[in-house]
Amino acid sequence: MAGSGTHTVRVGRRTLDLHRPDKVLFPASGSGKEYTKRDLVTYYRAVAPFMLPHLRGRPLMLERYPDGIDGPRFMQKNTPDHYPDWIERVEVRKEGGTVLHPVCGDTATLVYLADQACLTLHRWLSKTGxxxxxxxxxxxxxxxxxxxxxxxxxxxxxxxxxxxxxxxxxxxxxxxxxxxxxxxxxxxxxxxxxxxxxxxxxxxxxxxxxxxxxxxxxxxxxxxxxxxxxxxxxxxxxTVVVPFTVRPKPGAxxxxxxxxxxxxxxxxxxxxxxxxxxxxxxxxxxxxxxxxxxxxxxxxxxxxxxxxxxxxxxxxxxxxxx
Missing domain, CATH: 3.90.920.10 (DNA primase, PRIM domain)
Incomplete structure (x- = not known):
């Protein structure tokens, strides 16, 4: 099956499993070439030193496309229970309760989110402090x-x-x-x-x-x-889009x-x-x-x-x- 399988990568002190790394997230089109989840991960690893200063300490909203940009979109604020405990979270108030937002402070978190088919990261304009x-x-x-x-x-x-x-x-x-x-x-x-x-x-x-x-x-x-x-x-x-984040458009x-x-x-x-x-x-x-x-x-x-x-x-x- 296209896009099936798991690939293990070492990111800093973390070992992560990439699921279906050859899954096409950006199909080829007249506006650009084809890109897979592996390509997305490779990009986020490379840009991390420049992107992380814009991410650290900020609540995030995640824009996810598990089936690629032609599939359904999920806007995710709350951090799921299955996310690793080493991923930072912050609980902030909302009308009627609170939200536990993810926070991205290192490359491993950025790679993990890419594996979740999070194409675009949206950040708060304030920090957790x-x-x-x-x-x-x-x-x-x-x-x-x-x-x-x-x-x-x-x-x-x-x-x-x-x-x-x-x-x-x-x-x-x-x-x-x-x-x-x-x-x-x-x-x-x-x-x-x-x-x-x-x-x-x-x-x-x-x-x-x-x-x-x-x-x-x-x-x-x-x-x-x-x-x-x-x-x-x-x-x-x-929230606003984070500098160096990928957008869900043809050509990535x-x-x-x-x-x-x-x-x-x-x-x-x-x-x-x-x-x-x-x-x-x-x-x-x-x-x-x-x-x-x-x-x-x-x-x-x-x-x-x-x-x-x-x-x-x-x-x-x-x-x-x-």
């Missing part, structure tokens, strides 16, 4: 039309320009799907409500400045052909951190890298130093409030002048 206070802010640039990367590129530059004005460091990441994420490192002093309110103000400021190109409308029918500035993930218990595209200068690459799009070449991009360390530059949103919030006030005063002046 203080799950109520995020140390990341994410703005998701979602184009109205898949493949319209010119609109994504233009929006990313506008986001960066505003964040630079607010004196906040930022970095872009291809999502492996449709658009880009712009990530801002925080110092963890604000709670989710404060971070989400700030992100919402940033998005609204940009949408007001570019009403023909950008929108904060949550409903698709209200967006028209404008790019959606999505800040909804900046909330408690919400990967969510990859990039430098701002790479935004000018004419060949860049949301699925530019796959498991065949994402490790090469990882070795360039495009976000080097960024994670050590977490900022408080207090000063940035005051700058943004002043900017919005000046903009409102200008609009009122134009109205009176008219």
């Amino acid at each position: 203080d799950v109520e206070r995020p140390d990341r802010l994410v703005i998701d640039l979602d184009p109205a039309t898949e493949g319209d990367f010119a609109a994504v590129r233009e929006a990313a530059r506008a986001v960066r320009e505003l964040l630079d004005t607010l004196k906040l460091p930022s970095a872009p990441m291809t999502t492996g799907s449709r658009g880009l994420h712009v990530v801002v490192p925080l110092d963890g002093h604000q709670d989710f409500d404060e971070v989400r309110a700030f992100a919402k103000d940033v998005a609204e400021t940009l949408a007001e400045a570019h009403p023909d190109r950008l929108t904060t409308a949550a409903r698709k029918k209200d967006r028209g052909d404008r790019l959606y500035l999505d800040v909804q993930r900046n909330a408690y218990a919400q 595209p990967v969510a990859v951190p990039i430098s701002w200068s790479q935004l000018d690459d004419p060949d860049l799009d949301a699925r530019r890298w796959t498991i065949a070449d994402a490790v090469e991009q990882a070795r360039t360390k495009p976000w080097e130093g960024l994670l050590d530059r977490g900022r408080s949103l207090g000063p940035a919030g005051r700058r943004l409030a002043a900017l919005r006030s000046r903009s409102a005063d200008g609009t009122r002046g134009q109205t009176r002048g008219g």
Whole structure:
């Protein structure tokens, strides 16, 4: 039977059994070549040194495809009882109870999850030490039309320009799907409500400045052909895709951190890298130093409030002048 059998691998101090390693998870298509579970494991082992800093200490949600991307999808938050006891867990509150999320702190856990046909890992924006206070802010640039990367590129530059004005460091990441994420490192002093309110103000400021190109409308029918500035993930218990995670698309595209200068690459799009070449991009360390530059949103919030006030005063002046 295709994909049957077990293969034993040594990962650090752990010995793991890979089940049906030749099972095809990504069938060959016009958009890419065929990839098996063995290929997925090989990729995650290779990218682990670059990926684990984005994973350690964070509750995870797992996106699993036991029969490959053409089969059913399972979104898994709670850690099953049969998972090895050496896999880290964290219990966090939810409405009406708690959830025991898995946490990935080492390569062996990453390989184990790949063997569970977990293609995509989604992380919290906060860590287990203080799950109520995020140390990341994410703005998701979602184009109205898949493949319209010119609109994504233009929006990313506008986001960066505003964040630079607010004196906040930022970095872009291809999502492996449709658009880009712009990530801002925080110092963890604000709670989710404060971070989400700030992100919402940033998005609204940009949408007001570019009403023909950008929108904060949550409903698709209200967006028209404008790019959606999505800040909804900046909330408690919400998740975003992990840097270097694989996406369930033909050809096994990967969510990859990039430098701002790479935004000018004419060949860049949301699925530019796959498991065949994402490790090469990882070795360039495009976000080097960024994670050590977490900022408080207090000063940035005051700058943004002043900017919005000046903009409102200008609009009122134009109205009176008219």
